[in-house]
Amino acid sequence: MNRLKLLIPMLFLLIFACNSKEEEIKEVGFWKYSEGAVFADVLNFKSEDYSIKNDTVFKLDIPEYRITSYERRVLSGDQVLQLIQLETGKTARYVSK
Numbered sequence: 696m697n698r699l700k701l702l703i704p705m706l707f708l709l710i711f712a713c714n715s716k717e718e719e720i721k722e723v724g725f726w727k728y729s730e731g732a733v734f735a736d737v738l739n740f741k742s743e744d745y746s747i748k749n750d751t752v753f754k755l756d757i758p759e760y761r762i763t764s765y766e767r768r769v770l771s772g773d774q775v776l777q778l779i780q781l782e783t784g785k786t787a788r789y790v791s792k
Contacts, residue, residue, distance in 0.1 A: 716765050717747050719774070723791040726776055732785035734760065734778065752778065 726738040746753045752760040760778040767774050774791040
């Protein structure tokens with residue numbers, strides 16, 4: 696019985712803590728340019744200009760960038776998004792704001 700009392704809260708936390716990477720990226724208000732090649736000063740996935748499907752970022756429904764990494768930094772309280780431009784192969788880093 697004690698194991699069951701411990702297991703239920705752990706399962707509850709696991710279910711609600713497992714957002715998809717795509718959903719976490721979309722939840723951010725906007726992403727500000729940090730370093731690398733400048734694709735745009737700001738990326739806003741809540742606007743109609745940008746969208747995400749799997750690991751590809753679309754600008755006006757045209758595939759523009761691939762997400763190479765996504766990191767949630769606990770100590771600084773922000774998130775980091777690394778992108779590579781499909782056309783040129785140049786990389787850029789954006790930070791959540």
